[in-house]
Amino acid sequence: MTTLAFTSTLSRPERATAATVRGAVAGAGLLVTVVLIGVGAFLAVAGWPGLTASSSELPLGASNFWALAAPLVFGSVWSAVLAVLIAVPAAVGVALYVTWFAPRAVAGFLAALVDVLAAVPSVVYGLWGLMALAPGLAPVYAWLGEHLGWFPLFAGQPSATGRTIATGALVLAIMIMPIIAAMCREVFQRTPRASIEAAQGLGATRWEVIRLAVLPFARGGIICGAMLGLGRALGETMAIAMVVSPAPFLIGFSVITSANPNTVAAFIAQVFPEAHDVEVSALIGLGLAMFLITFIVNACARRVARIYGEPR
Amino acid sequence: MTDTTVTTAATPTVSSSRRLAIESMSAYYGDVQALADISLTIEPHTITAFIGPSGCGKSTLLRTINRMHETAPHAKVAGSIRLDGVDLYGANVDPVAVRRKIGMVFQRPNPFLTMSIRDNVLAGLKLQHRKVSKTHGDDITEMSLRAANLWDSVKDRLNKPGSSLSGGQQQRLCIARVIAVEPDVILMDEPCSALDPISTAAIEDLMINLRRDYTVVIVTHNMQQARRVSDRTAFFTVAGAGEPGRLIECGSTEQIFSHPVHQATADYVGGRFG
Amino acid sequence: MSTSYRVDWRRRLTDRSMTVVVTGCFVAAMVPLVWLLGTVVTKGLARFDWTFFTSSMRGIVGDGGGALHAIWGTVLITAATVAISVPIGVATAIYLTEYGSGWLPRLIRFLVQVLTGLPSIVAGLFIYALVVILAGPGARSGVAGALALSLLMTPVVITSAEQMLRLVPTSVREAAIGLGAAKHAIVATIILPHAASGILAGVMLGVCRIIGETAPLLLVAGFTDAMNSSIFDSRMATLPVYIYSQWQNKGADLAAYDNRAWTAALVLIGLVLIFNLTSRLITHRFAPAAQGVGD
Numbered sequence: 001m002t003t004l005a006f007t008s009t010l011s012r013p014e015r016a017t018a019a020t021v022r023g024a025v026a027g028a029g030l031l032v033t034v035v036l037i038g039v040g041a042f043l044a045v046a047g048w049p050g051l052t053a054s055s056s057e058l059p060l061g062a063s064n065f066w067a068l069a070a071p072l073v074f075g076s077v078w079s080a081v082l083a084v085l086i087a088v089p090a091a092v093g094v095a096l097y098v099t100w101f102a103p104r105a106v107a108g109f110l111a112a113l114v115d116v117l118a119a120v121p122s123v124v125y126g127l128w129g130l131m132a133l134a135p136g137l138a139p140v141y142a143w144l145g146e147h148l149g150w151f152p153l154f155a156g157q158p159s160a161t162g163r164t165i166a167t168g169a170l171v172l173a174i175m176i177m178p179i180i181a182a183m184c185r186e187v188f189q190r191t192p193r194a195s196i197e198a199a200q201g202l203g204a205t206r207w208e209v210i211r212l213a214v215l216p217f218a219r220g221g222i223i224c225g226a227m228l229g230l231g232r233a234l235g236e237t238m239a240i241a242m243v244v245s246p247a248p249f250l251i252g253f254s255v256i257t258s259a260n261p262n263t264v265a266a267f268i269a270q271v272f273p274e275a276h277d278v279e280v281s282a283l284i285g286l287g288l289a290m291f292l293i294t295f296i297v298n299a300c301a302r303r304v305a306r307i308y309g310e311p312r
Numbered sequence: 313m314t315d316t317t318v319t320t321a322a323t324p325t326v327s328s329s330r331r332l333a334i335e336s337m338s339a340y341y342g343d344v345q346a347l348a349d350i351s352l353t354i355e356p357h358t359i360t361a362f363i364g365p366s367g368c369g370k371s372t373l374l375r376t377i378n379r380m381h382e383t384a385p386h387a388k389v390a391g392s393i394r395l396d397g398v399d400l401y402g403a404n405v406d407p408v409a410v411r412r413k414i415g416m417v418f419q420r421p422n423p424f425l426t427m428s429i430r431d432n433v434l435a436g437l438k439l440q441h442r443k444v445s446k447t448h449g450d451d452i453t454e455m456s457l458r459a460a461n462l463w464d465s466v467k468d469r470l471n472k473p474g475s476s477l478s479g480g481q482q483q484r485l486c487i488a489r490v491i492a493v494e495p496d497v498i499l500m501d502e503p504c505s506a507l508d509p510i511s512t513a514a515i516e517d518l519m520i521n522l523r524r525d526y527t528v529v530i531v532t533h534n535m536q537q538a539r540r541v542s543d544r545t546a547f548f549t550v551a552g553a554g555e556p557g558r559l560i561e562c563g564s565t566e567q568i569f570s571h572p573v574h575q576a577t578a579d580y581v582g583g584r585f586g
Numbered sequence: 587m588s589t590s591y592r593v594d595w596r597r598r599l600t601d602r603s604m605t606v607v608v609t610g611c612f613v614a615a616m617v618p619l620v621w622l623l624g625t626v627v628t629k630g631l632a633r634f635d636w637t638f639f640t641s642s643m644r645g646i647v648g649d650g651g652g653a654l655h656a657i658w659g660t661v662l663i664t665a666a667t668v669a670i671s672v673p674i675g676v677a678t679a680i681y682l683t684e685y686g687s688g689w690l691p692r693l694i695r696f697l698v699q700v701l702t703g704l705p706s707i708v709a710g711l712f713i714y715a716l717v718v719i720l721a722g723p724g725a726r727s728g729v730a731g732a733l734a735l736s737l738l739m740t741p742v743v744i745t746s747a748e749q750m751l752r753l754v755p756t757s758v759r760e761a762a763i764g765l766g767a768a769k770h771a772i773v774a775t776i777i778l779p780h781a782a783s784g785i786l787a788g789v790m791l792g793v794c795r796i797i798g799e800t801a802p803l804l805l806v807a808g809f810t811d812a813m814n815s816s817i818f819d820s821r822m823a824t825l826p827v828y829i830y831s832q833w834q835n836k837g838a839d840l841a842a843y844d845n846r847a848w849t850a851a852l853v854l855i856g857l858v859l860i861f862n863l864t865s866r867l868i869t870h871r872f873a874p875a876a877q878g879v880g881d
Contacts, residue, residue, distance in 0.1 A: 028677030093611020121798020235705025412766030439767030
């Protein structure tokens, strides 16, 4: 036993490589952290002058920042909520069809087809919504205004171009439906076999199996998907900017007129290219407000997911 | 539990197989203690078998020897293991260096599926950044595969993926892979439990050959296997769920199976347990 | 009393009508897809010609012109985005799965989740505010666009790469650890090759997300009618912004602008579908390799 059994450390170059790799990946992690925290801090600093700006400095000659922000935040939330109300039932139906009703052989293909809807760029949705969907819907709005004008949603002079918030919300709904459907599909597929077989063993029809075993199990996933869709709809810019014809400072619930509330994101995109000085700060302040709203919505989605033990 | 000393000078082999002294070893997973205060000496050029019921900590002890245990989340150890006097848990010891001297064969064959048979054998060298020339690589491949009794069946298809072999052949490939990095000690964690009887017999023959050049430690739940291949046997047991595993006794395999000191050992090897 | 094997008519009716409703939902959801693709293809084919792919809009008023400058801009900015976000994203994912412990990985995961929901226009605003400080007001460049898009793509890459790295079976890791490999060697030789196809598929999906992004590019890369091959200098056109501006700044000949917008939309959808399908193909083709036989 004269020599040591082994050299207890690695060679110098090997240790150097190990340290370099460790440093590089930890550095990347740290960089991501700094940048991400920086985004929030930086927006707050850059947006600050806008929050206290006077009327003469603000876009549209708004009396103060909050008078500018309130109608836009309303528009964002209103259009996103409408979109979610349209998209959730459709998404649940689509997901149910793909998992339970479609022939096995084509189910995968149909699911992929739905995902294609999610991949279409928003500017293309904007172009299509504006030039194809809106003119198509204009007669519908005219009919609604004529026959259901007493109902607050359909009050006012119907838009002749169809470029209303209803069209915008419909486009948003088409955009977020695949996101919600993907989430629903995932939870539908993970319904415990035992529950399904228990229901089938009791002689349940296909729909009864779905109602008794599948839907109760999937409730959390559906809510989570709806929240994720809401977050996405709130931040969507181009579709609304191109499709909806906005009126300044408007807060209103009619969805078929040519005077519509604008959204934060669309407003920024429309005004930014010509904005300068404090106007830019005000727009950044608006962006920050929207970031906070989407953050809260997404945090709620994660909370729901955790309560119900769903993925993500 | 006293051990006789065998002088290393009496083993005229190329590889420098050394004595392992495990001293007061305890192992933990988080707050759960898996092993309590194990002391045990493993003699050079022997096959030592760890036997005992499930959950007795025999695999955990095996994994503390090459410091694999600490790769599990929240795993901790206390105590020391000396390889020829050097504490493997010493302050300036790199666990990676330990594993280069103490190789490991796992329960299920785990060849690298994307690599060829030859690349699998040389994978350890490549992973250790050792430069290997083409001809040197060929030599090591042949030497290691011969030592693992696999050369004759694969020499014509060294560039086929490792996944093309049968389970028993894959396990022998894994042994060749360990041999190629020239360890002193080879640890085997139930190496035959996923194999059929014929493959098991082939691996057992191989183990007996390996003893010439290496110190071998094997965990097995198969008492016949322990009896067939090992020189020394250590019996472990556990009082119940959540309790740490303990060493009951360690001695020559002949002694443990024929006249064990403790009743628990007698019950277990006599099949009156678990 | 005879046993009936028929479910009573009310339950049967409910079952049938729900089948109709659910199928109807699916068909209704397919209507916009078919309508949109149909519109884009039919209207887009009008200008799907040689000129469109070989000329810019420089000096064009009315008919003619093309989107070469915008296609080129999209290629450059997308490539720059990938070059920024893939190394950082994959390295961060390796840090999270292989190296990190304690508070930093938890913080990074949280921030990545937050950033995954970042509205794209906010990413644009952030980069704009940064560029103003560094290069003065009014500065627009391709690289600023790439930075904004990286802010959107990096979280996607981190999330998908982390998932793929976690799929590498423990048995494979242990085999390498047991051979006395240092962590960096295991990562480079075993884990990355094992996860490569999955990471690539994730990158492709990330590209899908950013290639159609309009709002941030509108803010920081701006728009131009001419070719610009330097991403570091002055405004750079991209396909999405091209579509927007063709519609936004129409000249007298309305149809010419509309047709160019539709053709650009057709090209953009084509690109997105190619990346989407390639990603699916990779996932499908290499999926079995993600599970080790030894597991």
